Amino acid sequence: MMDTQKRIGEGQAQIGPDDHRYQEISDATGFDYGATFQTEAQVRHYFTAAEQRGMVGDAAVQDQDVLDGWAEIVIRNRWHCEFLSDQGGQCVVVEIQPNGREIRRRADGKYETQPENDNYWIVVGTIEAARDAYRHPEKYRD
Numbered sequence: 001m002m003d004t005q006k007r008i009g010e011g012q013a014q015i016g017p018d019d020h021r022y023q024e025i026s027d028a029t030g031f032d033y034g035a036t037f038q039t040e041a042q043v044r045h046y047f048t049a050a051e052q053r054g055m056v057g058d059a060a061v062q063d064q065d066v067l068d069g070w071a072e073i074v075i076r077n078r079w080h081c082e083f084l085s086d087q088g089g090q091c092v093v094v095e096i097q098p099n100g101r102e103i104r105r106r107a108d109g110k111y112e113t114q115p116e117n118d119n120y121w122i123v124v125g126t127i128e129a130a131r132d133a134y135r136h137p138e139k140y141r142d
Helices: 004-008 019-029 040-046 049-059 064-077 127-135
Strands: 091-096 102-106 111-113 122-124
Touching: 019 064, 040 064, 040 091, 049 064, 091 127, 102 127, 111 127, 122 127
Parallel strands: none
Antiparallel strands: 091 102, 102 111, 111 122
16 A cells, blocks of 8 residues: 555645545556646546546446545545645636536636637636536627
8 A cells, every 4th residue: 555645745644534545446446646736626527437538448437436436535635635725726627528628616606717818818606607608608798
């Protein structure tokens, strides 16, 4: 089993209620082998059946309920994560759209999305409105 100090992070070693699950999740998915996750959305994307099949093939865990549970455990414990919000950042990515564009939750509780132009952000009050702004930016232009 991986060393707890290394796994949890320098200076943060402590045993949590989910620690017994770490090795199980790591062995099944390899979530801790590559670069650290920067957002919760990246964790959730990694823990999809399609993504797992793409990495592991037919031997991958394909039960989405199991994968969703594992994603939540990884997020809750910040295993292999370096989230912007944990570093005092202003925005947290909550969804990644099919073209790679993000929907972010800002520190003020509003949501922002950048559907087309790198210099144009649409700011709205709810995640639903952010999804709509992503799909129909023309409705939200000044």
